[in-house]
Amino acid sequence: MKFKGKAFKYGDNVNTDEIIPARYLNSSDPEWLAAHCMEDIDADFVKAKKKGDIIAARKNFGCGSSREHAPIAIKAAGISCVIADTFARIFYRNAINIGLPIIECPKAAADIEAGDAVEVDLAKGSIKNQRSGHTFKFEPMPPFAQEIIAAGGLMKYVMNKMKKEAKK
Amino acid sequence: MGMTITEKILAEHCGQKEVRPGQLINARLDLCLANDITAPIAIDEFEKAGAAKVFDREKIALVPDHFTPNKDIKSAEQAAQLRRFARKHQIKYYFEVGEMGVEHALLPEQGIVLPGDCIIGADSHTCTYGALGAFSTGVGSTDVAAGMITGEAWFKVPEQMKFNYKGKLSKWVGGKDLILFTIGKIGVDGALYRTMNFTGPVIQSLPMEDRLALCNMAIEAGGKNGIIEPDEITEEYVHLRARHAYKFFKSDTDAKYVESYDWNVTNMEPQVAFPHLPSNVHPVSKASDITIDQVFIGSCTNGRLSDLRLAASILKGNSVAKFVRCIVIPATQLVYRQAMEEGLIAIFLDAGCAVCTPTCGPCLGGHMGILAAGERCVATSNRNFVGRMGHVKSEIYLANAAVAAASAITGRITHPEEVAK
Numbered sequence: 001m002k003f004k005g006k007a008f009k010y011g012d013n014v015n016t017d018e019i020i021p022a023r024y025l026n027s028s029d030p031e032w033l034a035a036h037c038m039e040d041i042d043a044d045f046v047k048a049k050k051k052g053d054i055i056a057a058r059k060n061f062g063c064g065s066s067r068e069h070a071p072i073a074i075k076a077a078g079i080s081c082v083i084a085d086t087f088a089r090i091f092y093r094n095a096i097n098i099g100l101p102i103i104e105c106p107k108a109a110a111d112i113e114a115g116d117a118v119e120v121d122l123a124k125g126s127i128k129n130q131r132s133g134h135t136f137k138f139e140p141m142p143p144f145a146q147e148i149i150a151a152g153g154l155m156k157y158v159m160n161k162m163k164k165e166a167k168k
Numbered sequence: 169m170g171m172t173i174t175e176k177i178l179a180e181h182c183g184q185k186e187v188r189p190g191q192l193i194n195a196r197l198d199l200c201l202a203n204d205i206t207a208p209i210a211i212d213e214f215e216k217a218g219a220a221k222v223f224d225r226e227k228i229a230l231v232p233d234h235f236t237p238n239k240d241i242k243s244a245e246q247a248a249q250l251r252r253f254a255r256k257h258q259i260k261y262y263f264e265v266g267e268m269g270v271e272h273a274l275l276p277e278q279g280i281v282l283p284g285d286c287i288i289g290a291d292s293h294t295c296t297y298g299a300l301g302a303f304s305t306g307v308g309s310t311d312v313a314a315g316m317i318t319g320e321a322w323f324k325v326p327e328q329m330k331f332n333y334k335g336k337l338s339k340w341v342g343g344k345d346l347i348l349f350t351i352g353k354i355g356v357d358g359a360l361y362r363t364m365n366f367t368g369p370v371i372q373s374l375p376m377e378d379r380l381a382l383c384n385m386a387i388e389a390g391g392k393n394g395i396i397e398p399d400e401i402t403e404e405y406v407h408l409r410a411r412h413a414y415k416f417f418k419s420d421t422d423a424k425y426v427e428s429y430d431w432n433v434t435n436m437e438p439q440v441a442f443p444h445l446p447s448n449v450h451p452v453s454k455a456s457d458i459t460i461d462q463v464f465i466g467s468c469t470n471g472r473l474s475d476l477r478l479a480a481s482i483l484k485g486n487s488v489a490k491f492v493r494c495i496v497i498p499a500t501q502l503v504y505r506q507a508m509e510e511g512l513i514a515i516f517l518d519a520g521c522a523v524c525t526p527t528c529g530p531c532l533g534g535h536m537g538i539l540a541a542g543e544r545c546v547a548t549s550n551r552n553f554v555g556r557m558g559h560v561k562s563e564i565y566l567a568n569a570a571v572a573a574a575s576a577i578t579g580r581i582t583h584p585e586e587v588a589k
């Protein structure tokens with residue numbers, strides 16, 4: 001998978017209350033969640049984002065609650081991938097399970113500034129920042145996670161596995 | 169080489185003799201939990217996958233506690249979806265409004281989560297049950313959907329960290345202060361992906377409700393789980409309430425830890441986390457000039473009977489300061505009833521507190537006590553992120569129930585000994 005988009009840039013510890021405030025969790029409709037994505041940290045985000053844009057942030061992105069609404073809101077907002085130094089573990093897990101590409105790459109996360117045009121090649125494991133001219137390599141996700149994403153998310157992965165076992 | 173309690177529980181649940189950090193395993197689950205916010209997505213996924221039935225109707229807990237009693241039509245629709253699913257699949261541990269409580273207070277109290285269990289919950293504070301010597305961790309809704317179908321979940325065996333507390337706790341200091349202190353030291357990602365093993369003489373004599381408050385906030389340091397070895401205190405807590413068989417696991421003396429901390433906590437003051445991170449921790453004496461508008465005593469961290477007793481011991485014969493609201497929410501129906509029978513509710517009412525039916529309510533900015541711009545709240549809950557309890561320009565200070573009660577009386581953040589008689 002390849003993506004190209006404009007970057008939104010945030011700092012350390014972006015939490016799930018900022019990604020999607022709890023006051024909007026009375027629905028899990030992706031469109032509704034996307035319409036309020038990042039509202040409390042960046043009021044302009046929803047208006048400014050375009051399909052394919054990326055989010056770059058620093059340490060511990062997605063910390064806080066287990067709400068899957070957070071990666072769902074980001075994905076439904078049209079964001080193609082999130083690049084950060086590190087991710088909080090439940091967010092990381094949820095992103096894999098729902099099929100939102102996320103990349104741990106501290107060097108790229110430090111280099112990318114708001115508004116930069118960024119190219120990502122997931123298969124090759126590379127990120128290119130057009131403004132700085134720098135290219136960064138990143139470790140692909142663990143094979144197990146890749147299997148889940150290739151299957152189209154955790155549910156499909158689980159159902160495939162159960163079908164296989166039923167045949168045995 | 170030895171294993172920790174977490175490694176042993178995971179090994180047993182994936183049918184292996186031993187597991188090591190980094191290893192990917194599929195573990196058998198003793199319980200899958202979801203609430204009125206996270207269950208709807210799990211149920212949608214469950215149904216989209218075409219699953220006909222749950223793996224075990226006695227190993228699923230559905231607790232509508234966040235926006236209940238429902239605050240608006242949308243949240244009522246979510247709770248209705250939960251109720252329909254619970255009825256259709258005859259889910260044993262479904263708790264209707266009137267028997268419901270905040271999930272992480274309710275499940276230990278009802279003996280549904282027990283030592284040696286392996287538990288996932290679509291709620292980050294599922295790590296609370298580590299206090300009982302269980303492996304329990306927060307996951308997302310899709311994980312719970314898969315868990316409800318297969319009875320299993322995938323885990324990467326976490327690296328192990330050890331926190332050893334020595335010394336003697338001062339009068340107004342408890343589990344909440346120990347965990348705030350710890351997060352203040354290591355930061356909100358200081359235990360990212362890892363297990364926090366809480367040990368040492370201070371933990372060995374810590375009452376169960378304080379242990380629950382301590383493990384509750386392991387996630388606030390990024391931890392996958394927080395855990396305490398079960399002992400006599402655990403046995404005393406679980407033996408009368410257990411609804412299934414349980415098993416005590418203990419860490420081997422030669423278990424391996426990637427990091428260890430040793431702290432002497434003698435003379436430690438009550439701790440307060442300033443806005444907007446749980447790691448922004450200061451001793452209460454450094455906060456005494458901060459005026460407040462609201463106090464919230466409740467939540468899965470500190471809404472248990474011992475917390476209400478502590479708060480009542482301070483509020484007794486006192487009044488909440490003029491222009492300050494003090495909202496008390498017993499975490500479960502049983503806590504509510506016991507507080508009533510002990511006369512605590514009367515003390516709160518006499519002091520001018522609002523006392524509500526069990527719900528998460530204001531903890532996540534849901535309802536029952538939302539903050540306006542510029543307002544400050546002392547809360548016994550676990551998160552003080554921007555906008556967590558209301559307006560993005562409001563502020564939350566996290567503290568134990570004694571500090572919260574003392575602050576309600578003076579209208580500023582207050583050391584309990586200042587007002588205690």
Ligand code: SF4
Nearest residue numbers: 270467468528531532
């Ligand atoms: S009381 Fe607060 S932290 Fe605990 S489960 Fe409810 S919303 Fe989450």
